[in-house]
């Protein structure tokens with residue numbers, strides 16, 4: 001993590017990294033996204049599919065181009081720092097907003113403190129390093145332009161000492177524009193957003209009539225804490241490279257996974 005990234009993440013509770021994916025990576029990720037969305041349910045492997053056309057189960061495991069993003073070198077060092085070298089990938093749903101699609105749950109402002117209570121999700125700084133036991137990485141595959149809608153954050157809210165009054169921010173249900181004090185993050189295709197789950201966030205209605213928003217929700221936590229989608233299914237284990245299986249595995253407090261000892265992890 002660079003000093004600039006550390007300062008901004010600590011200040012705001014999120015990072016917006018620009019131009020992370022190469023054109024070649026982006027092209028493969030877009031093709032894979034469209035292929036997953038266009039595959040009929042009955043042709044999908046067990047455990048894959050979408051209940052609501054917004055979240056596509058195990059999107060990261062659909063294609064090797066998507067799976068490789070769990071170790072992208074632009075942020076692998078950040079994953080290691082935030083988890084004090086004890087990372088676990090908990091899940092990787094593909095998130096899609098299609099034109100005209102309404103999904104009110106997405107628009108509710110939320111954070112881990114609201115959802116799980118004050119003591120479950122931790123954020124700490126020691127020895128010039130940031131520690132956080134629950135964060136999300138979103139690699140974007142298509143542009144989000146100002147006015148399109150999408151991700152909203154309350155900068156700095158990861159350090160809030162007060163519960164958010166329910167009267168603020170229109171009762172916590174987002175609409176078409178960000179409320180005062182909130183920020184609409186608008187990543188271009190190939191950009192990546194890293195967000196601690198302690199930062200209050202939600203989603204504005206998707207406005208474009210001919211473009212979609214698509215990303216992966218790569219959820220990272222600690223190898224010795226529970227959480228995630230339960231034990232890995234055989235379907236998933238068979239599709240994933242050994243490096244990803246190791247990243248998703250539980251581990252002890254002091255164990256350092258073999259993949260963590262590498263600066264760059266490529267899928268075998």
Ligand SMILES: O=C(O)CCC(=O)C(=O)O
Pocket residue numbers: 095106136150151152201202203217
């Ligand atoms: O729609 C988004 O970009 C945010 C998704 C979200 O709220 C979450 O993953 O917790």
